[in-house]
Amino acid sequence: MKKEEKLFLTIQYQEIDQHTLRRLIQDWLIFVRILFEPRWLALDQANQQSFSLADCVAFLKHAETLDSFSIYVGDGANEASLRLVKGHLLEKHLVTKAVFAENQKMILDYTEVQMKMKGLFASLRSYDEFLFHNVEKMAERRCFQEEAAISQLPKLRRPNGEVVVDCNQFAGYDIFYKGLTLTSCWRMYFSRFYRNVIPLAVIEEVQQVEQSHWISPQVLMIELYQDPFNWDNTSNRGYQRLFRDQLGIDQLAWNNGIGILREPFIEYAYSERMIQTVQYQNDRLQPAEKKKATHFVTRRFDLVNDQQQVKRVRGTLNAQAYFPWVDEQRMKMMNYIVIDPSYALDGGVAAYEYYLRNFLEIEVDLRDGRYQEYLVILNIYVPEEYLAQIPYRQLKEKMTDVKFSRFKKKKEQAFFDLKKDANHLRVNFLQVSALPQLEELSGG
Secondary structure (H helix, E strand, O other): OOOOOEEEEEEEEOOOOHHHHHHHHHHHHHHHHHHOOOOEEEEOOOOOEEOOHHHHHHHHHHHOOOOEEEEEEEOOOOEEEEEEEOOEEEEEEEEEHHHHHHHHHHHHHHHHHHHHHHEEEEEEEEHHHHHHHHOOOHHHHOOOOOHHHHHOOOEEEOOOOOEEEOHHHOOOOOEEEOOEEEOOOOEEEEEHHHHHOOOHHHHHOOOOOOEEEEEEOOEEEEEOOOOHHHOOOHHHHHHHHHHHHHHOHHHHOOOOOOOOOOOOOEEEEEOOOEEEEEEEEOOOOOEOOHHHOOEEEEEEEEOOOOEEEEEEEEOOOOHHHOOOEEEOOOOEEEEEEEOOHHHOOOOOHHHHHHHHHHHHOOOOOOOOHHHHHOEEEEEEEEOHHHHHHOOHHHHHHHOOOOEEOOOEEEOOEEEEEEEEOOEEEEEEEEEHHHHHHHHHHHOO
C-alpha cells in the first residue's frame, strides 16, 4: 500500500454562538500558521488563489456573521479547513508526519482545549488509515492500493448501480448516526452529547485500549494504541476492531443494505427517557460475541435524572434474548430485521443465509418451555419488489444441514419453516412498508 504518512485531525463543534465562532476562527488561523506557512487559499468553494493574510483575515471577519462558509488553506504538503453549515462547524487539519512529530504536544493540547470549549467529537489518526477504511470508489483506491488487493475486498452495489468497496466491514469506517460520528481510530474525544446514543459509561469502560480518561467533566478521551502511524500492525488492528465491537457501532448503523453479518458484543434498547444495554463477556470477563458469552452486564441509563443501574449475571441466554417480542395469547416469539438485497452483488443470498443461521442455530435450555412450545418467528422486511425474488432454492441448496418446509406465498407475505435438530424457526418475508405495524405491536 502506498502511504501518505500524514496525521489527520478533525474537530466537530456543537451549539456555536457568534462569540464562540469568532474565538474558534481566531484559534484556527493562529494554529494553522504555527504548523505551516500557507501558500494558497480557497474561499467558499472558489478556485485556489495565492495566500494573502489580509484577504484571509477579511474573509474570516465577515464569516463571523454568516450562517455558512468554508475556507481552505495549504502549502502543498499540509492542508487545513474550516467549514460552517447552518451553525455546525467542522475543522480539519492534514499535516505531514514531520510536522506532527515536531508539534505533537501542541496539537494534542489544542485538540483538548477546543473540545472543552464547544467540541462535539474529535479524532486524530493516520491519514493512510482513514483512507484505507473510508474510500469506497475503485478509482480512488487505486491511488494507494494495488488492483490485486482491491479485488479481495468486500463489495456492494450503490442504488445508481456503481459497484464500490463495502467499507462497512472495516474497523475504521466513519458512520453517521443521529448527527453523531461513530468510528474507531487512534485518538477520539467524545462529548456529553453522545450520552443519548452511546452512554459515556460504556465508552469509558471499553477494554484493551492504551488509555482512557476524562479531560473535563464533559469530554472523554480514548487512545487505542501508542503510535498513530503504526495503525496497520496486527495487534493495533485488533484493538481498533475490538473498540468498534465493544461500542456496537455496527449494530446501530450501516448503509450497505444488509448489515455487517457479525455477532454483537453489545446490544441497545431505547425508550424516551431510558437506554438499556447488554454487554456480552466470556469467563475472563472480556468482551465476547453474543453466542459465546457466559457473563452479561445489563445497564439501565436514566437520561432524565442522569443515573445508571448495573447488573452482572453469569449464565446462558434464553430464547427471549433472541426473540424479545412475545405474544403470550397466540404463543408466538418474534424478532425482525430489515434488509435491502439490491445492495448485495449476490442478490442477498449470503445475507439471508447468515440471518437464518443466526436465529436458528442458537443454544436454548431444554427447560425453556416457551421455545419448545411457541412458534418462533423471524420477520425479514424487504423492499416490495424483492418479495417475488426470495432465493429459496439457492438457500436450500447451500444449507443442506437444515430441513426446509415448502415455500408458501401470500399477497403481501412469503414464508417457510426451518428445522435443525431440536431447533425450529418460522421465517416470514414482508414488505418493508409493513414495519411500522410491528413497531406499534411491540410498543416501539
